[in-house]
Amino acid sequence: MTGVTAGAVAAATARPPGSRRTSRRRARLSETLVGYSFAAPNLVLLGVFLLYPLGLAAVLSFSRYSGFGTPEWIGIGNYADLLSDAVFWRALANTTVFTIATLVLSLGLGLALAVLLDKPLPGRPVFRTIVYAPIVVSGVASGLIGVLIFDENTGVVDKALIAAGLPAVPWQSNGTAAMVAVILMTVWGRTGFNMVIYLAGLQGIGPELYEAAELEGAGAWQRFRSITFPLLGPSTFFLLIMNVIYSFQVFDLVFVLTGGGPGNATTMLTTFAYSEAFTTRMQGYAAAIGMVLLVLMLAFAGVQWRLNRGRDVTE
Known part of the structure; x- marks a missing residue:
């Protein structure tokens, strides 16, 4: 053998x-x-x-097309028109403001709730479920709920303000108030998702780190600033990308709640593209808006990826 x-x-x-x-x-x-x-x-x-479909949209963005007949090739004509379109720049500014506001508020609230609900509190699963529940509501349903809350004539908020002897807020006729309503409804819908991701990140932080810091005399804020927040970096990176993409693509909630008004005060790039494609029937122009939106999202994701990779290498 x-x-x-x-x-x-x-x-x-x-x-x-x-x-x-x-x-x-x-x-x-x-x-x-x-x-x-x-x-x-x-x-x-x-x-x-x-x-x-993305390739077709890219080709269509260089054409003049109304949805009928044969597209007419016009080169960069649609993109040149965007540069002089005041509504496009207003939509871009609105989208930027909306993205920054919802990002800061929903990430901040999500992190605060995650830290709070990570502690052994009575009824903790119930509170987690309540906070997370809005994420399962569709954008259209969220918009309808927003109408019930912020309607100038029959809304819950204005009725409560009037009952308290305060002036009602013109949610539909004032541009700033309309944008605030859209932001608040978006934050309501996104905070639960952010909380769950942060909770998952908190589960990966060993308790011995907090015990060692406490023995060294570090207070609650020092432990959060030096341990919790830095170690939640991967979770924050993921949520930054996901929330920015969502904010740049928001459509149904805005369409139902404000329709982009008043006076384009809440018009986003997505609602502007929809209006150009299906109201004015300039589908080539709408495709160009979509391509600009795609490039902006890819650029942001690329910058965040490079920054996060550089931070990881440095650490």
């Missing part, structure tokens, strides 16, 4: 190096093909429902 084993080992070691390399290449190729076979259904769906 020993002789047979020794002979097999000798035969294996006597194989030429080229044969062993060929075997390894075949094994890697087989693993690669198996991996692609599993990914193929998702790749097909991604190509058919995302990449192909």
Whole structure:
């Protein structure tokens, strides 16, 4: 038995190096093909429902098209028109303000609630469920709830203000008030998601770190600033990307709650593109707006990725 084993080992070691390399290449190729076979259904769906329409939109953005007939190629004409379109710049400014406001408020509230509900409080699962529940409500339903709350004539808020002897707020006729209503409803809907992600990040922080810091005399704020917040960096990075993408793509809530008014005060890039595509029937122009929106989101994601990667390397 020993002789047979020794002979097999000798035969294996006597194989030429080229044969062993060929075997390894075949094994890697087989693993690669198996991996692609599993990914193929998702790749097909991604190509058919995302990449192909995106390519068509990119081509359409260089054309004049009303939805009927044949698109007329005009080069960068649509993009040149955007530069002189006051409504486009207003929509871009509104989208930027909306994104910054909802980002700061929803991330701040989500982090505060996560830290609070990470502690052993009575009824903690119930409170977590209550905070998270709005995320399962659709944008249209959130807009309808916002109408019930902020309507100038029948809204809950104005009725409460009048009952308290305070003046009512013109939520639909004042641009600033309308934007505040949109921001508040968005924060209401996004805070629960942010809280859950931060809670998951908090579970990964070892309690021994807090115990060591407490032994060193660090207070609650010092422990949060030096331990909790830095170690939640990956969670914050993920939420930054997700919330910015959501804010740049917001449509249904704004469309139902304000319709972009009054006077384009709450018009976002998405609602502006919708109006150009289906109201004025300038679908090539709307596609150009969509391409600008895509480039802005990719640029932000790229910058955040580089900054986060640089921070990780430094640390």
